[in-house]
Structure formats: structure tokens, C-alpha cells
Amino acid sequence: MAVTSIVVVVAGASVGDFWDVIFKVPSHRNLVNITNQSALIFLAALAAAIGFRMNLFNIGIEGQYTLAAYTAALVAGQAWFPGKVNILVALLVAMAVGAAWAGIAGVLKVTRGVSEVISTIMLNAIAGTVVGYLLSNHGQQYGQGRRTTPIPESSQLAGWTPWKESDGAIWTLVILAVLAGVTISFLINRTRFGFDLRATGTNEDAAVVSGVEVKKMVVISMLISGAIAGLIWMPALFGGADYYGPPFQRTLGFTGIAVALLGRNRPLGIFFGAVLFAWLSEQANPLALVADISPSIVQITQGVVVLAVVVAYEVVRRWTAAYEQRELKAALDREAVSA
Amino acid sequence: TDNKNDKTGSTANADVCKTAKGNGPKVGLAYDVGGRGDQSFNDSAYAGLKKAVGDLKATCVEGEATDGEAESARESRLKDMADAGMNPIIGVGFAYSDAVNAVAPNYPDISFGVIDGFDPDQTANKNVAYLGFAENEGSYLVGVAAALKSKAGHIGFVGGVHNDLIKKFEAGYVAGAKATKPDIKVDVKYIQESDLKGFGDPAGGQEAATAEFDNGADVVYHASGASGSGVFDAAVSAGDGKWAIGVDSDQYLTASDAQKPHILTSMLKRVDVATYDMIKSVADGSPLTSYQTYDLKKDGVGYAKSGGFVDDIASKIDEAATKIKSGEIKVPDKP
Amino acid sequence: MVVRDILKQFPGVVANHDVNITIRPGTVHALIGENGAGKSTLMKILYGVQRPDGGTIEVDGKQVRFSSPTDAIKAGIGMVFQHFMLADNLTVLENVVLGAEKLHGIGDEARAEITRISDAFGFGLDPDELVEDLGVGQRQRVEILKVLYRGAQIIILDEPTAVLVPQEVDALFANLRELRASGRTILFISHKLDEVLAIADDITVMRRGETVGEADPKTATKKQLAELMVGSELPSPETGESTVTDQVLLTLDDVGLVDERGRALLKNISFEIHRGEILGIAGVEGNGQEELVETIMGMRKGTGRITLDGKDIDSWDTRERREAGVAFIPADRHRHGLLLDFPLWENRILGHQTKEPSSNGFLITRKAAKESAEQIVADYDVRTPSINTNARALSGGNQQKFIVGREMSSDPSLLIASHPTRGVDVGAQAAIWDHIKRARREGLAVLLISADLDELIGLSDTIEVILRGEIVGTFDPQTVTPQDLGAAMTGGHSTEEGGAR
Amino acid sequence: MTTTVAAPAPAPDREANHTGSKARTYFLIGLAVLFSLAAVRVITGVHEVDSQGSLRAAIVATCPILLAALGGLWSERSGVVNIGLEGQMLLGTWGGAFFTYYYGPWVGLLGAIGFGVLGGLLHGLATVTFGVDHIVSGVALNLIAVGLTTFLAEAFFADLDSQFGHGGAQQLTGLQKPTVITIPGVSDAATSLADKHWFAISDVAALVAAVTNRISVVTILVFVLVFATGWILWRTRFGLRLRSCGENPEAAESLGINVIRHKYAAVLVSGGLAGLGGGYLALVSSPGFHTNQSNGRGYIGLAAMIFGNWRPGGALIGSGLFGYTDSLRLRDPATIHAMLLFVGFWLLLFAAWRIYKARRTQGIVLGVFGLLFLLWFAVTDEVPRDFTSMTPYVTTLLVLAFASQRLRMPKADGKIYRKGTVD
Ligand SMILES: Nc1ncnc2c1ncn2[C@@H]1O[C@H](COP(=O)(O)OP(=O)(O)OP(=O)(O)O)[C@@H](O)[C@H]1O
Ligand SMILES: Nc1ncnc2c1ncn2[C@@H]1O[C@H](COP(=O)(O)OP(=O)(O)OP(=O)(O)O)[C@@H](O)[C@H]1O
Ligand SMILES: [Mg+2]
Ligand SMILES: [Mg+2]
Secondary structure (H helix, E strand, C coil), rough: HHHHHHHHHHHHCHHHHHHHHHHHCCCHHHHHHHHHHEEEEEEEEHHHHHHHHHHCCCCHHHHHHHHHHHHHHHHHCCCCCCHHHHHHHHHHHHHHHHHHHHHHHHHHHHHCCCCCHHHHHHHHHHHHHHHHHHHHHHEEEEEEEEEEEEEEEECCCCCCCCCHHHHECCCCCCCHHHHHHHHHHHHHHHEEHHHHHHHHHCCCHHHHHHHCCCHHHHHHHHHHHHHHHHHHHHHHHHHHHHCCCCCCCCCHHHHHHHHHCCCCCHHHHHHHHHHHHHHHHHHHHHHHHHHHHCHHHHHHHHHHHHHHHHHHHHHHHHHHHHHHHHHHHHHHHHHHHCC | HHHHHHHHHCCCCCCHHHCCCCCCEEEEEECCCCCCCCHHHHHHHHHHHHHHHHCCCCEEEECCCCCCCCCHHHHHHHHHHHHHCCECEECCCCCHHHHHHHHHHHHCCEEEECCCCCCCCCCCCCCCCEEEECCCHHHHHHHHHHHHHCCCCEEEEEEEEECHHHHHHHHHHHHHHHHHHHEEEEEEEECCCHHHHHHHHHHHHHHHHHHHHHCCCCCCECCCCHHHHHHHHHHHCCCCCEEEEEEEECCCCCEEEEEEEEHHEEEEECHHHHHHHHHHHHHCCCCCCCEECCCCCCCCCCCCCCCCCCCCCHHHHHHHHHHHHHHCCCCCCCC | CEEEEEEECCCEEEEEEEEECCCCCCCEEEEEEEECCCHHHHHHHCCCCCCCEEEEEEECCEEECCHHHHHHHHHCCCEECCCCCCCCCCCHHHHHHCCCCCHCCHHHHHHHHHHHHHHCCCCCCCCECCCCCCCHHHHHHHHHHHHHCCCCCCCEEEEECCCCCCCHHHHHHHHHHHHHHCEEEEEEEECCHHHHHHHHHEEEEEEEEEEEEEECCCCCHHHHHHHHHCCCCCCCCCCCCCCCCCCCEEEEEEEEEEEECCCCCEEEEEEEEECCCEEEEEEECCCCHHHHHHHHCCCCCEEEEEEECCCCCCCCCHHHHHHCCCEEEECCCHHCCCCCCCCCCCHHHHCCCCCCCCCCCCEEEEHHHHHHHHHHHHHHCCCCCCCCCCCHHHHHCHHHHHHHHHHHCCCEEEEEEEEECCCCHHHHHHHHHHHHHHHCCCCCCCEEECCCCCHHHHHEEEEEEECCCEEEEEECCCCCCCCHHHHHCCCCCCCCCCCCC | CCCCCCCCCCCCCCCCCCHHHHHHHHHHHHHHHHHHHHHHHHHHHHHHHHHHHHHHHHHHHHHHHHHHEEEEEEEHHHHCCCHHHHHHHHHHHHHHHHHHHHHHHHHHHHCCCCCCCCHHHHHHHHHCCCCHHHHHHHHHHHHHHHHHHHHHHHHCCCEEECEEEEEEECEECCCCCCCECCCCCHHHHHHEEEEEEEEHHHHHHHHHHHHHHHHHHHHHHHHHHHHHHHHHHHHHHHHHHHHHHHCCCCHHCCCCCCCHHHHHHHHHHHHHHHHHHHHHHHHCCCCCCCCCCCCCHHHHHHHHHHHHCHHHHHHHHHHHHHHHHHHHHHHHHHHHHHHHHHHHHHHHHHHHHHHHHHHHHHHHHHHHHHHHHHHHHHCCCCHHHHHHHHHHHHHHHHHHHHHHHHHHCCCCCCCCCCCCCCC
16 A cells, blocks of 8 residues: 555656545446456466466466357357357367366376476467467457457347446346356365365475376366456457447456455455456546546556565464464473473 | 647647637547657647547547556546546547446446547447557558558568557558558568567667668568657668658658658558547537448548658559548558 | 593484594594484584584594584595585586696696595596486495595595495595595595404494494494494394295296396396295395385386286386285385375375275275374384374384384285385384384284395295395305395305305 | 594585586587577578667667666675566666756666666665565565656656657657767678678678667666676675675674665665666667566566576577567568577477486477477478567576476575574
8 A cells, every 4th residue: 555655646647546446436337347347357267276276377368258258159140049048169179179278287297397487478479479360350340350250139138237228237247257267266276186286286295295296187177277367358249349449447366366366266355356356447547537647557456466465375374373473382381380 | 840740739839728718619639648749649649639620619628548557547547538528538548448447337428439449348339439540551552652652672661569459560661561562571570579568679679670671671660659760760770762651640740850761651541530530420419339440532541742752652552442441442451 | 632521403303412532643443333322413514504403523632523524624634524425417526626726727637636535545436427327326426435545534425335345445444544544534434344343443333313322343342332232122034933935926937127228127037025034135235236126116117027916017107006006115214105295194104096095996985094104103112293294204223213104004925025114213224123123023014125134034935135236145044144235235255155044 | 522433524526617618608608609600591591680770689689688687787696686677677668768858868777777777776675674574575676666657757757858859658769879880991891791691601700780870878788787797796896795795694693794785785776776776678679668568678688687597698699589570570470480490499409418327208398399399390481470579488487397407596585584583
């Protein structure tokens, strides 16, 4: 907070105005947007977190969801299936494409030893180019840009309007974020697979001894991570975007990575992180309008928050470790005295 | 240099919206990514706004898009302005087309304008004006200039991104050049195929233009946004007698001293004119609606004469302009 | 150098207390003690790696306080650690001159100096070779060279002979004598009494963290020393009568293993273990024990045939082997046995993910796993506040007891125990032995690997000696002495002399 | 004790000094590349493959990536993974522009370095002092740097306008450039020789011409830095200590080396190099600062460094490969088509070598790829434009896929080090 304030002062703007805007109670419209955006960010962060939980740095969320969103929009636009079935098929396609693109990095890692950090960065660039190519050669003319064929009306979801219509609707598929969150949380914490994944993440050697096949785990977690990444833009696609084209929201993948780290890769932590990031982004608008402060300050705040929070985690972790040791010693000493 | 700033509106500090107190129209101006101070599109819109503040006693608020923002953020920006009572509200850039289409029906009493915009659906919006430009016509004129100035019979074009908009520039430029010298050779390069970073990559612009100069071209026209400064530098490095042509605004005025002697002319896209027109129409009580094409006839596009390098050929260029205006020449909009 | 009343506590362990040693200049001073007696801890304190919780150190009559090895190096102390402190991807030269570049630079002068020392002591080291390419013996020599190169006045050697072959030991001792003659002081740690008697001028004995006595090597006998070392409470690892059945459980038939460079790590290993039998593997560390275990566990793929209970398991992965009843107590509990930042009850699951009570195959059964963890804590006397405590917080001995409990409670048919009592206090040691013996009576087959020869002789039904990846002798623990084993382990005896059962 | 039977471990029989033979190998490979490139040029008639202009463009495109790669090298050799290179580079673009405007290009370069160092300091604080995961810190740093440079540009550049440069909220152009030099006689001679299009000779001449004609002093500095990095890290005491921290920090600590201090030094230098890379981008490759100018080059630098096996020479080759393919595409798309022939030829060569080395499957896979490339070359006239912009990424990915297993990263790279954990 202090850092951000300093930056604001350096820029010659009013610190008071800045925090006023940031902490302003959001209007109904803002709340709808924050909810929708939180869902997208949450999915992105969840995708990143699955990899991080086993020390796999899937930096490629960006490319995975871009390619998946394009393909899903393309398939849904063809309307090969009626109404809701069309949605389901598109979701499956999105997951499959995201998984496949992430899987390339996974397979390269286990068979050729290519660091996933590098391969996913390269795959991001390649995904962007491939989508651009397909769009400009096979897309529909759309003003100065190109887009995929819009999805049929019967496959569009109206969403849920808690307030006035003009305040916007909460996308129906925000439910995907909830479902994915619960599923992944359950998968990681309650299942054998999740245990293997967490074990590999904290101590790969011990996991190997315990019978975990790390290579298989790497590929599977990349696939799951990619599948979730594939879902990122789906709430927006079926909630009003209707096609893949210029309004496509980029950089969610990178935001997701930051939020995953902020939330310590735990679904609940990620949830709060996603809401925080969505909130900050939503306030970027009034920031420029009301306080005349550049929206880039939001980015700085987000970065500083991530760094500050991880440093704080580390400090707390050290402190609790020391505390635990003291407690343990005290307990043992008491035992010794009473014996 | 005061004079210079007035023309380009690049001086961000003199924020007219902070000081404007008139009782004219209340303007909401929503910039694209980069916002005021981009020395291009957004600044040009700002120049129009500034003129309106002066001439029409307008007051204003501004908003700015961030990179990778949600569609809802764009809509929110427009709604915030509408709720604050702004009229007209102008979205600067094609990217606002969808947002305006979504927001405008909720505010039937407010006029919206979208620079470079279009109506994405079949339902016509009664309160929206789509302010387009005949970039191909302007490009035709600088094509003529390039062909006339080229000693080598070989010229070049550098586009930022290989999309339909920039292809329109290319088409006009090539047509103008070929019409002037049928056997002229035109090198065409795009910095990026689809990635918008091609508009913000001066290093790429420099590489592409250098390649064309090395290959024998002696005039290079760019339509690559901020990458263009790289094109100018390439002309400087290529040496005397090598020219670059600017785009959107009169780039001679914002170029460095070293670049100035190499900037032959610029294709002007008068976003300021369109912005001012939109505001004025609301002030006059007869808001613009539907598609408005700012072509040569409307003085929406043109070419710049700063530096005086085209003075000797101006008559021939103007001749072409007249023929376009009269319809005698039809400028293609696709390569 | 005088050490007074040193106290060092680790969570749950008092590693050093009431430690008092006086080291005369120009002598070789031996420090002996069982595993876990606190020798290494004391040395790390003397070298400034760890700070004592109490007590004083004097060098040359001046009281010193080392906050880092830098201070100790300045005071003329050099140390060879028990575990290698080498950077694999650097050359011998780079490893040696590191931190002492001022002496001879890092170029040709240093190279010449290293070659000189290496030749003088017959180390045969090439200064430009990557340490990665060296064998253990050579690495040990690099470590010693590092200290010699610095010309330290007081040299601490923490079990330097553990991985050396006898000839190398002799060469080393010759060097040490030379060094002593040149006025240097040497602090030498070992639990090999022969070596100590052969080289030391003074001997200090440590037991359970404290110095319990001194001995004069000219007069002391090995028996006396051993008694001092282990005290009177040493529990006997005697197995009692044999429970070996005639059912073969595990067979290794001509098993071999090569590393990625094509060097043989294991060669022609063949043996059988019956139900109710404990097969001990004796060998100097680094002679293929680890690789043997990993091959049997399925973590490495070797050649030859391994059968478990009559089934060929060569193509099975680690998980399938564990499911078939192979339990494993790893040598390095932190690296291979525990998830340090997970609570104990989740550590209960590790290695048993696929079976009850850990899971039902798909879901983790938390309740059952917790109950089972409680049971282990109670049965194996694991001192912990609760089963929700992170494994990291426990002392080494308690961690080890938990691992033993975990592996035993899964009803294994084969137990692979690698140094099961290393770094564990005497009481816990006895408990662990009891558990192993009980399971053996119930028909468990055990492969026991240990550096503690008494443990091996006491527990095993058969002892195989491994040297450079090959079985070089088979011994009957009823008749063999630690000396015989030691000789075989270091290649001192030919195989025939090793004597069969 | 009986102490006779066992033989001493065999004495090392390896060659004492590899440097001689290594240099020769590199020379031979270089020669092979030259000849094959010349052959491709002559066969296809696409002279842009290695014309003076292409090579100069390639060098200019290579330098920023190379600086980032060197930055990564320093940091990772000390055991700190620096994915924040991108952010440090961005900070460098701003710092370089700002200081050039007020104090001229030389102070500007220092400013670029200084801002990069600030980024490095932040990364060092987080990773070394607070023990935060290196990737986490790097990601956060990149996020902050993007926001900060955008913000600072708006705050400081928007109003600048004078003979020293023209500002804008997102750019600062028209900055004074660092000195450019030409070696008159040599460059002319080489240029005319290169224009003759003789086999091999003209190719060498083109290279000579490219480096003697209008070359920025900073470019020369960059290549000096490659050698300086090699020299400092492998030939000095400081470098030795630094590398030991990346291989085995506990061992280093046990020898009295202040690991923390060396890691800090490495991360700061790393940030400085990346910052200079940003400065290069703003002052040499392009006419000034532009928001988000690094465009992922920091990441590419990291990849180039890994590709180069954590060595300066390797990083040079990796960056060069990337810079070359990236600039070729803008230079002349026909070159990319010509390169298909080149790639096909080398793949077949590798295939033959692998088969000779009894790695049959690998050889066959490579061979099939090689034939496919040749076929692609033969049946098409050009590579689709969109694919040309993927070339650098696909190349990097493919090369890593084929070469990754021979790479060896510093053993303690990315591991969190805490003082006093020797055991
Ligand atoms: N860093 C530490 N944290 C907790 N306990 C420790 C630590 N280091 C040593 N100990 C414990 O202190 C005791 C003494 O260990 P030390 O390493 O000094 O034994 P040692 O005599 O060198 O044994 P060995 O012969 O096996 O090397 C052991 O119980 C050990 O587990
Ligand atoms: N002649 C020597 N013999 C043994 N160790 C030495 C010798 N000279 C220096 N050292 C050790 O090398 C280390 C570095 O010494 P030096 O005095 O050069 O440190 P410095 O320059 O203060 O810091 P840095 O080590 O970071 O360069 C210290 O630990 C010192 O004890
Ligand atoms: Mg409409
Ligand atoms: Mg020890």
C-alpha cells in the first residue's frame, strides 16, 4: 500500500483520491463485472495452480486458453448440434484443445527433458500466431477485423440479472468456475491422485520411492491444467461475446499465474486473489475518470501485492516453524520432567 | 515549439478537461489502449476535443482502455460517462464498436460516436455515428508523391499488422504509385501477421524498412503506428535521398531533427476533424448518425506539406486528389 | 585447542552436552563414538558451521567465537566433512582453490601446487577433471587435498576413511603422520577402533552427546574402547533362534545395472531371501547398496531377473512392487521417507497410497488413515504432540520410528531396511530391532543394509558383503567377527577366505 | 588389517586439456555452417540469406536477446533463476530513454543498467533474503515492471519535447544515439567483395562488411561482454566463487565464501545486463523508448541461455539463431524458404551422424524430418507468411527437443538457499 501511495505521489496525483476510488463501494454494475471477471481469473489461476502444486511451471495458460477459446468458438459457431448440446460440445472441445496444447509441453518434458517454462513460452507465441493465421484466412469479415461465425441464438445463455437489466448479467457459465474449483479442490485434497500430485510437488524423491510415476504425473497434470485453461473464456463466450474476434480478452493467462501465486495455489486463496484482482481492474476505469490517475497503477499494485504477500508468507512460515519447534521442545521437556 | 504542440496536441499536460468550464456540450472521450499522448490516433481525437472546448465551450471527461481489458470494462467506461451526463460520447477506435452497440440502446437520448467503428449487428442504432475514413484515398495521394519522388523506380511499404485496415492503406498507396509510374516496383512488408504488437515495435519497423532501402527502394511509406519511428530512422541510416512517409498525423512535426530531412510527407487521417464534427453536430442539435465516411471530399484524409519537400510536385498530387473527389479515379480498398 | 562444556540442542535432541576435550598441538587426536553420538555436531561447531548453545572454545590459549567457517579458516582450522562438500560441475582445481584463491591464484600456479600435493601423497588427481567424473575414493582425496592446500594448522577429518580402500587408508595415515611431523594438529573421527589405535596419540570417547572418557592408545585395548563407546546399556541385537523357513520369497538372479555412462554399478548379483530370514548386506558406503535397493524397489531398471514370491517382477513398477507387499525403510529419511511439510497422518499415507487404510483406491480415507497414524504413534512410541504436527518438527529418531511403524503396519512380506537405526538413540534402536525381530518371527523376509556391523551381525541370518557392486563374500553371523567383515568389505580378504556357511 | 589385495582406483585417463580440440571443433562446425549457407545461397539465388544487410539486421536483433541471455547466465550460474529478465529489460528501456534525454546516450546506457540493477535488487531481496520461490518473484517483478514503466512514461515523458527528444505518454523518440563507427577501407572492400556473390568468399566478406560498416559501439560492447562474462565467470576468483554458489552453496559456505553476497552480486549484474538489453532496444535497435518495448525478448533470452547450456558461447549461438531467424522474416520472406533447404541438409547430416553412432531410431527420426524439409522446399515456392513469424519459436522448440538432454544446468539452480544448513 505504501509503495503504491509513493508511486501515486511521484505521479503528482492525489493519494486520497486514489484510495477513495479503490475502496469505493462498487455499484451494481461493477459488482456484476467483478463477479464475471473473478470467474475468468479464478479459472486461469486454478489452471496455473494445478501445475504449481507439483512444481510444474505452466506459463502457457495464455496460449492454451487462446487456442481453446478460438476452437470452441469455431465449433460452436458451426452449430453442428442443437442448442445446449452445442454448448456442451464446445466446452469439451475447449478442454480437449487446452489439454492437448499443454500436453505438448508435458510430453516434451518427460521424453526430451525440455523445461516446461521455456516450451510453454514458445507455445504461447505459436498459439497466438496460429489463431491469427486461421482467423485472418478463414474468419468472417468483421469491421476492420475478423471473427468466427457467431454462435446460434439457441446456444447463447442469458445469464442471471440480479439488478436492472442495464447493470448487466452474471454469466451462466460462471458456474463453471465454481464447479472447477470444487472439483479440483476435491481432486487435490481428497483423492489418491491429488495426494500423489502434492507429494511429487513437495518431495519428488520421496514420491518416487512411494511408487508415484513422476513422468506420468507430469503429463497428466499438464493435461488437467490445460483442460481447465481451456475453460477460461467459456463463460464470456456463451455469456455475450458470442464469437471469437477483436473483443477477446487477452492476458488472462498471465493474470492467472499471478493470482495462483498470490493464493498459494489453494482454491480458496485463489478465490480471494481473483476477487481482489477483478476488483482492482474494475476500479481502473473510475481511476482515470474521477481521479485522473493512469490505470497502469493498478498493474503496479497487483505486482506489489503478489510480492508482498509471498514475502509475508515466507516470514510467517519461518516464524511458525520456529514456534512449532519451541512448542515441541516445551512439550517434550514437560514430559521429561513428569517422567 | 508552442505552435507545433498546438497542431499535434501532443502536449498532454495542458489537459483541457481539467480547466474547461464552458456551457457547451459535455463530451465523454474514451481512448483506446495508450490513451492521450500516443502521438497518433488518440492524440488526434484529443486535438478535435480541444478545438471543441475552444470553439464550442465544451466540457469533457476522458477514459482510457488498458491492455487486455475485458469487454465489460469498455462498456463500463461508456456507461460511467453516460451516467455522468456526457453527450456526445466518443469511443476512439474500432475496438469500441461492440461496446457502443451494447450500451447505446440503454441511453437513447445520448449520441455516441465510434472512430473507425461499425455496427456489429443487423439492428441499426439510431443514436450512433460510425466515423470512418477513406484511408485508401489518402494513401493514393502519398503513393503518387512516392512515385514522383522515387529516382530508383522502386518504393516500399511497411504495415504494422497484416489486417484488413492496413491492407486498405497498402491498396491505395500501390494504386497511386502504379497510376503514376506503371512499371514502378513496390516492396510490401508487414511487421506482424496478426499480433497487434506490430504497431508498437519500432525495432521491427526499422528492420523492415532497412530491408527495403537495402533492396533498392528510396521511398518507404509506413502504416504501423508507433513502429513508424523505426521506419524514419531507417531512412536516416539509409542516407541522403532516401525518404519516409508518415501516417495519420503530420509526422514531420513530431520527428527528431535528424529525421525531419527524410520525411517526405504524411498521409493525414483527420480524426480530429471527425471528433470535432461529432461534437459540433450535437451542439448544433442535429447529431450525426449512421456511417460517416471522412474521405478526400470531406477533408477527412489528405497529405502534409511540412518541410516543403513535396512543394514541387504538389500540383500533380492535387490533380489526383481532384480526380478522386470527382469520382474519375476509383481507389481500390483491397490490394 | 581446548573445548569446554559445549552444549548444543536440536529440537528434541541434545546433540552435545558437557563436551570437554583438550587437544595437544602436533598430535593426532581421535574422537570415537557410536552413530549419533554427536561427533559431527561437535566438529561443525569447531568449524563455525553451527553455533554452540553454551560452552567455550580456545585455540592457542585465546578464546575464540566462530560465527562462520570463515572465522575458523582464519584461525587455521580446516575440515573434511563426513558428506562430500564438492561442486560436481567444477573441476578438481576449482573445487580445491575455491575460497583460497589468494594462495596461488586460480591458474597454473595453483595447478602446479595441486599436482605437487597430489603427487606427494600419491592421490593421482588430475586438476582439470570434473569432480562429477570421479569415483568416491577420488572425491575423498579431493576433500583432503582441499584442506592440505590451505595449509591449515588444525585439520578436522570426519570419518575420512569410511569410503577408502585399505591401501588408501594406509596412504592417508602416512600423510597424517607426515602432517603431524610438520607440526600440524589433526582431529580424526571414526568408529573403527583399529584405525584409531593405529594412528592416534590421544583418544576421546563420546557417547550420547557427551565426552565420557579418554584413553591412551598405547595402553588401551579395543575391548575397553568399545565398552566406553557403547556404555553398559547397549541392547543386544541378538536374534535368538533362527526362524528361517524354506519358502523362498525374493530371488535375485544375475542382476546388473549400468549408469548412463555405461559404468557398472551392480554386477552379477544373485541371492535368495526366505520367509523369516534376515539377509544382511555389509559394505563400505557407496559400493552399490543404494543402487541394489533401488533396483529391487523398481526405481531403476537393471538386467537379470528378480522374482518375488515366485512371480517375475522385472516389468513391475515401484507401485506394483509395493502393492505386492514390499516395505521400505530408506537410508535418507528426509529425502526418501517423508514429506516434511505434511502432517504425520498424511505421511502415514506415503508409500501406501493405494491400500487401506490410506485410501479406497480412488479417495483418500482420512479417518482410517488418521486412526492408523494414531496407532503407529502409540505402538512405536513416537514422541509428538499430535498426528497433525508436521513431520519436520519431529526429532530424527522419532521420525525414524514413525517410518518403521508405517512400513511394518502394512503387513509386508518383504522389508527392505536401509540403515534402519541410523541417528536414532539407543532406546529407539532397541525398539526398532525388536519390531524387526518380531516381524521376522511372523515370517517376514528382510533385506538389511547397515553400516553398523554389530547390528548386522546381531540381526542377520546371513550376511553378504558387497564391494564395487559385486557380492564378494557370504558369511554366517554366528561365526563371523566384525574384523572379518571389515576386511572383506574393503577387499582385504579374498572371497574364498571369506568362508562360506 | 590386511591391506594388500585391492588395487587403487584407476588413475584418470582423460585428456588433460580439452580447450585445443574444442576450439578446433568449433572452427570446423563454423566452417561447415559457412559452406552450407553459401551453397544454399548459390543454389537458391536468394542472396539475402547472408547479405551484409541481413547480417547487420541479425546482429541488431540478436544483441538485446543476447544481453538478456547473459543476464540469465549470471544469475543462474549463482543458483538464482531469473524469469524477471523481461521486467528488468523493460525497466532498462525506460531508464535508458530517461537518462539519454537529460544527459546523453552514455549516461543513458548507465541509466538503463541502473534501472535493470534496481529490478535485480528487488529479485535478490525476494529470492535471496526472503527465500521466496524464484519463479514467483520473477513473475511478480515482470508484472510490476510493466505497470511501472507505463506509469513512469506517462508521468515523465508526456511533456518532453526539445531537440533532445520528443515525448509522448507512451514513447520518447528522437533520442541521441550512441556512437556509430565505420572502418572505411575494410568496409568498402568487403562490401564490394560481398556484392560479387562468389561462393563462400562473398559470404565471409558480407560478414566482415556487416561488422565494419555503421556498427554501433554498443554492439561491440555487447560482444565484449560475452567474452567478459566468460572470462570473469571462468577465469577469475570471483567467478569461481559465484559458480560454486550455483553448484553447491553449502560447499561454498563451508569454505568461507559469503554465498549471499555472491548471489546478490550475480543477480544485480544479471539485472544490469538485462537493463542494458533494454537500453540497447531503446537506443540502438529503435529510435527511442516505447511502452512494452521488450515484447517478450527477456523470455527469449532465457530460452537462448538454456539452449546455450548455461554458457556464454552457447547463449551467443542461441540468441544469434533467434535473432537471425526473426530478422530474416522481415528482411525477405524468400530467405525462409531457402532456409528449408539448409535445415533439411543439416538434419540429414545429423541423422547420418546419429546412425553412425548407433543411435538408429533417433537418426531415422531426424532423417525423416530432414527429408520432409527438403520435400517442402522442393514442392513450394514460399512459406506462408504467418508461418514465417513462428519460425524463431518453432526453431527454438525443435532444437531444445533435440538437444535438451545434453544440457546441464547448475545443480543448485532455483533452489532456495538458507545460510547455515551445511551438514
Ligand atoms: N541439524 C540437525 N537438526 C536436528 N538434529 C540434528 C541435526 N544435526 C544432528 N542432529 C542430531 O544430533 C545427534 C548427533 O548427530 P551427529 O551428526 O553429531 O552424530 P555423529 O556422532 O556424527 O554420528 P555418525 O557417526 O552417524 O556421523 C543425532 O541424534 C542427530 O540426529
Ligand atoms: N591464505 C588463505 N588461506 C586460507 N583461506 C584464505 C586465505 N586468504 C583468504 N582466505 C579466505 O578466503 C575468504 C575470502 O577472503 P577475502 O579476505 O578475500 O574476503 P573478502 O575480499 O573480504 O570477501 P570476498 O570473499 O567476498 O571476496 C575468507 O574466508 C578468507 O578467510
Ligand atoms: Mg446495432
Ligand atoms: Mg557424523
